[in-house]
Amino acid sequence: MAGITSRTTSVPEATARFLHELDELLGQPLATDSRFVDLLMATPDPHGAALGLLRVVEAAGKDSAALLKAVRSGTSDSLAEDELNRPLLARLLAVMGTSEAMVDHLVRHPDSLPLLLAPDAFLLISTPAASAVALREDMLRAVGADPADSAPQAAVTGDEGIKALRRTYRDAVLRLVADDLAAEAPEEIVDHVMAVLSDLAAAALDAALAIARAEADGGGDVRLAVIALGKTGARELNYVSDVDVVFVLDSAADEDTRSLATDLAQRTRAVLSDAGGEPALWEVDTALRPEGKAGALVRTLSEFEHYYADIAQNWEFQALLKARPIAGDVGVGDQFSQSLLPLVWKAASREGFIDGIRSMRRRVVDLIPAAEAPRQIKLGRGGLRDVEFSAQMLQLVHGRTDEDIRTPNTLVALEELGEHGYIGQQDASVFSTAYRFMRVVEHRVQIPRMMRNALIPDDDGKLRMLARSVFRSGSRTGARLEETRRDFARQVTRLHEQIFYRPILEAAVGVHGAVVDAHKRGSSLQAAADRLQAFGYRDPQGSLGHIKALTTGVSRTAMVIKQVLPALLDWFSDGVEPDRALLAFRRLSESLASSGWFLKMLRDSGLAAKSVADVLSLSGYATELLLRQPAAVAWLDKFDNLTARDQKVLTAEVDGLLRRHGAVAVTPIRETYSRELLRIALRDVLDVGDRAEIPGDLSDLMDLAVRGALEAVRTDLDAPEIPDYEFAVIAMGRWGGREIGYFSDADAMYVFRPKNDGLDAEAKGRLSKHLNKVALQLSTRLKASEGAQGVDLDADLRPEGKNGPLVRSFSSFQAYYAKWSQPWEAQALLRARPVAGDEDLIKDFLSLIDPLRYPTQMPQKALTQVRTLKARMEDERLPRNADKRRHLKLGRGSLSDVEWTVQLIQLEHGHELEGLRTTSTLQALEAATEAGLLPVEDAQQLAAAWQLATDVRSAVMLFRGRTAESLPGDHTELEATARLLGYAAGEGHDLEDDYLRTTRHARAVMEHRFYGF
Template identity: 30%
Template sequence: MTPLLLESLPSSLLLLQQKAQRAWAQALQEQQITNPAWSENRYQEFIRVCTLSDFVLNQAVRDPQMLIDLVASGQLDRSLVPGEIRYQLSEHLLDCPDEASLHLHLRKYRNRQQVRIIWRDLMRQSELGETCRDLSAMADACTDLAYQWLYSQHCQQFGTPIGRYSKQPQHLVVLGMGKLGAYELNLSSDVDLIFSYPEGGETEGAKRSLDNQEFFTRLGQKLIKALDTITVDGFAFRVDMRLRPYGSSGPLVFSFIAIEQYYQNQGRDWERYAMIKARVVAGDQNAGASLLRILRPFVYRRYLDFSAIEALRSMKQLIQQEVRRKDMEDNIKLGSGGIREVEFIAQAFQLIHGGRDLSLQQRPLLNILDTLAAQGYMPSSDVTELKDAYRFLRYTEHALQAIADMQTQSLPDTPQEQIRLACIMGFDDWTTFLGQLMYWRKRIEHHFRGVIADPDEDEDDCIIGGEWLPVWEDTIAIDSIYRQLEDAGYADSKLAWQRIVQLREGSQVRAMQRLGRERLDAFMPRFLSQAVEHDNPDLVLERVLPLIEAVARRSAYLVLLTENPGVLLRVISLCAASPWIAEQLTRFPALLDELLNEGRLYSPPQAPELTAELREHLLRIPEEDVEQQMNALRHFKLAHRLRVAASEIAGTLPLMKVSDYLTWLAEAILEQVQHLVWNEMVRKHGLPKRLDGSPSELDFIVVGYGKLGGIELGHGSDLDLVFIYDCDPLAESDGPRPIDGAQFYTRMGQRIISMLTTRTTAGGLYDVDMRLRPSGDSGLLASSLSAFERYQEEHAWTWEHQALIRARVLVGSPKLAQEFNQVRLNILGRQRDLSTLREAVSEMRAKMRHNHGSKTTQGGLSPNAFNAEMPFDLKQDAGGIVDIEFMVQYAVLAWSWQYPQLVTYTDNIRILDGLAAENLFSAHHVRMLQEAYKAYRAAAHRLALQKQQGVVEGNLFVDERHSVMDVWQELGLSYL
């Protein structure tokens, strides 16, 4: 074959190209191999790869037939399917009579695959992800197949290790850490391994038994030797065991109990960082999965853990010191703006939020970055930039290592190697490549500083709030403290100082460990300096100090507030604006997470997004883990209710939207609770039967009444619910523990109520009121639709039909929902005697006002005769919310037989619109009633956020009350 000049290679690489051509020709001649029948394009590819990679050239010259067979196999031109590498290696190891043969086959296979992977990488026939996956799959296969071979040999020699308690054969669990664990291995990576086994015991089946620890220690040593030892054929993989407990000074293998105790009692922050990527790469996969579940709480804390940033920052500082000491700024992994900084960014979010956000419990870095964008932790544009930069650096890393199969991340310092690297990366010259590389490193450094950098590092060594440090530490005279507090704007300096002292001397702070106290001492001056920026610093102290005391023993929250000045400002402003928010944050500090993203905080999601987000959260939780499901539901509700309240305070959500969001939130939760309970019931009891004998697929609906049905939920509203089903109540379900249909759906209703009302560490979901079901508290918990219809037709009181106006199917069977709506329409659309109706409505209104109102009007007086000096109950007093609701309900019951469209909606505003459209109410009256209704509800919402009852001064809303009472009188209704 005539050698061809490769025009795409720079002229400066001509000598390397010619060297490759000569070496290949000589190798073929020495081994008497006829020139392979390659196409000119294939030969050009080969010479290009050999010019750029000394490793490929050396392997080709050393074993030309290997290279020829590899080309002939077609594997250079396609991606391998999952499992193909393991299958190929297992075929190679079928005839391994001894360890020397095992070593030989491992190394020969590794060299062949390494050539294939480098070839495809340099020719850009494989993407970064494929290269990393193939390398990781090769390491997995080499490690596991070598382990299986050695385990069999050891069992023959020493017996089979048996668990002391389980009495079952034991296997080693090999954890792959770092890049191997994340399927991100580079072209010349070490493999970081940790060895463990399930339980102690002894071997059986040999003349002399061995302790399991000794058996697996010997086996681990043999495994390391099989992979790591350098022979004439090179090595399979360099093995690094320093990430194991106690590092190089610790035992080589650990039982599950020993490894759990180590991480629980002595695990350090950097070990949490390392364990993020841990994956079972060899040995017993099932036991390994159990081990990872045991270790997960060590890695992912259930609370927000901003202390992780401190740990990562310390690690980065140590790395930077080492880089400077060894003059390693050209190291694209460890130097500023290097690969490690991208990893730190991703892992900072994982360690902080991963305990609660299960979507972050992943290993591959690029997937994590995508999740950060999708979940709103980082802007999408920043994530895109980081991913592009990371890919560029990883391609550069592979290029450096492809040249000689050396473990290096340092840029070359000779012109020839520089131009070779630039050429591999697709650049015409070194200067252009270096400029692009430095651009990406600067962008990584910028994003890294935004996430990891110390907020005080740009303050010229000046502590933020340093002027308040003597106050907090009580190192100045008391008169000076009072004067500083007064000058800062405190109205009552003595009370302010008393509150500060109560915190500092309180039991929670006194019980803090040293690290926690250091964090509090660093945080308090910062907090005090921000508190005085508020218009009412006295109120800030009153409401925020209880929160600080509540989190004092979990000082990671103090780190969160210290690390994120914007969050601290939001805490101060929201707590000052609402004692309800202050109480929520104090009771559930995990909600501080919601304050991290200001844009997300003040933009609650729409109904479909709410439902999808909650469904996604729950999908990540094992279906049998009811406790975690319940806590996830509760945190979801707390978080989104806080976002709605914050948006209401900020003025970004009007009243009607607040109620919409709170109602959507309840519906999303009910949908998932119903789904979870249904699955649980079916697992236990099977499917109930329909009347025709066929299996019933959730013929069940949850109906919302009152504020929930009327889409008018407030911050503290309970849920008025009714459960309706449609099945054969006597036929038994088809599961392992059959029960009849009526019992099935009654238990389902009970279980739904339990999931909603049970109080966990995250509180309860909702209080549930079932008194509006047929026959009230004495009735069945769940009713068939026919029984519900019969009750409404024959036994229901007028007030129950009034309640039915606001009834709305929330979740459940669409078919049954349609049938319920028809029943509701039929009941409400009956013609009624108006005088009887007016009397019933007036009587019920009088009872409510007598039992719940503030009695500012007396029976028998003119409806306008209320005392404006007495408090006004927005809901119950005459002229208030209930009057408007009763008038609307009276109108629907009076006229829906003529105007069935009045029954379409369940909320008062749209029903009033319908009354105006049919000229049943004047446009003036409708507009007035709607404005009064919204004004009353807005005031009630504001009072709820201030933790006050829905009562205002009597001189407020006087005109509105008069107007409402006038309409009441015009309709012929009375206050009795």
């Protein structure tokens, strides 16, 4: 069959087949009527419209004559001789060509077709204020209940009542869809559409409760109210969404009444949500009730009051912002509103309230599957939720003192916020326009199948149909839809930082830089301080002072910082100590104020600006290093700049410094060390690369600095009168294991050997004194200075500790180890690693200590001594009042437990197993597992605890700039530590739980493998 061509439009063959079938059914020449064909082809899906109309006409049978009568404007019996009612026909075809779900409804109930054709079809949106009352009356009458009754009871119950309720609901949705799709500018009526959907949901709940009452509460004695939350409460429900509610019972109710109320609530939910002869409407979601799904479905008002007074979490008060009684007992609903809604504005002053809300928003975004994020109209960046979030945040900050902005509806809130000056009226208009457009798109995504959906289709054909349903004129392509949506998303994202932080800048420097009325000035400053405090700034007045210092004036620096500071303030507040970050940024900016590249980078590189904010707000350690070397901020323009430098390149750099500077090379070597330490710290804070490599990188860097410094010191101090000698630095402890953190001292031993065996006593004394001076100078010159970080050498692990000589000869080491060495010293030697000095001496020293640390046999007495010493350490070295579960080094299952367990295995089996002859704890643990000395599961638990304790120590050092003995107990410090370890905002206690669980498991393994329990 050939297609049909009208004066303006060509109809595809498959669609034409449906039109010819319509001709036969109706007895009218629709297929050849160009007026009808042009209207059909203007629908979003002409093929679907033709098929839908055909299905409805087939279902309607003889009643389809009403359709022809309605769309005819004349009196003739022939459609061809009459004028068409083009608006009505376009309305009918729009529904057929957009919503398969509505076609299905009409096929099930063809007698509902006249609802699309009635003259008063537009009443649903033309009088939204009256729609709530009218819809409630319609829904209650559908089940035979009296709307005037204070506790209506249905006369039609059971399956019949459910079918009547659901059909009446969908009849109303049918009319609303038609009104919505017929609108020339749907974004202008979208608030009415949302209000009608919300009122319709409320009416359905009241009718469902009427059915439940009739079935279970014939006397109507239960005073039960239904409180809507979320979009329903705000009167901004979309076509398909869960309807969030809580059920509230009169406080005077006894246990029997409570039980009956629970039955009523469950039945009400089932009437609307359970499968049945007529499809369910939507899910009645009660998960926002106190204690969530674990809590009682129904609570009395007094129980709600107690819960919110003593138990509720911060986010639960935010949920109350949109609470509204919508069904059931009016008196109980009003009492709920009067008693609980004011708590929203009191809770907004709670510590961490705003931060918790922001954290929740970030978690929602993080949970969006990566493949869906770019197509999410609701939860994606710059989407509907961002508009709602921005409005709510401003309300929660300023609604504490201004009742005029306390409204649950987003569009009303934006209008009020603009009217009261909390947001620029132009910005409020942009937000509102974006919100209206995105709501229309969301509705058009849901209308076809009436399914929950907020994703832009990735199929080109479906995207085209969506665009044609959104736009009534002009270009109706998918490209236009996507371009418009992306433009609104960009505007919403940009406005967020401006809305929250631009007024702070204006208040700090004076509105528009002008002298303002004293009262207005004071008011704006207070509002700015309120915002800063709400977003985590603990000293808002001090922060305003920093902002003023940064932005006052007309210099290029001030102008650029005014542009970037709103975003920076937002990012600082995402951190843990925004005040400290702002102060550090001020210091950094002042030191680089004359550097044009710095200002250009801040303005043009979003990555650099965000990275600066992250570093300054999360790491006091990295911040101080950066403030010593401010030019290094240029690295943050590209993360490749933070990758570890090749050791050969760094060695060549140090060699060049030694050639150029000779005896005074220690200072530039220390500067090189400080620079590379900063690079590593920045990489760590910004989570660039593999965090597990950082201890090795830090150790290699320390090796390099000590080697170079030793050569410079020897060049300076060695003189002709000093006998020739060999000298070596032996790394011990975590440095020896290449396992250091930012917190670690450099544990070392010094060994020397005269090249001439025949030195007399005087020469030996002179050499010994000289080498003590070399060791002392090496330690002194490597220490940190005002301009650079340094290395803190610690020789306390040498034989005899602080009582023994600082520098010991090789022959003295031989004599000592032959006569006096204790098992713990052999254990300490397991980590001995030469890092600097003469190769021949190093080789001989390793030959000396290897038989001690890898003995052919570990006597039982020695094993007992090691175990006894470990037990004494746990009792004696743990600080008084320290929590054994949290101490990072000596606590249960922490570093010491793991290391001593591994070292005992090395002492027992290192002689025969080469893999155990390593200074690395994790490498030795892996070797022990491969050799079958330790079960894989035990090894994994030990490794996990050791790694986590190591990471926590480094993270705390990064945050506060000083060492940590225990897992932080302070909330702020724990939160910062968690963030630095990759946990999301607000997950500090998750880190705490992970640490305690991991070390508990490791302790059990240690007690079994080390003590033999």
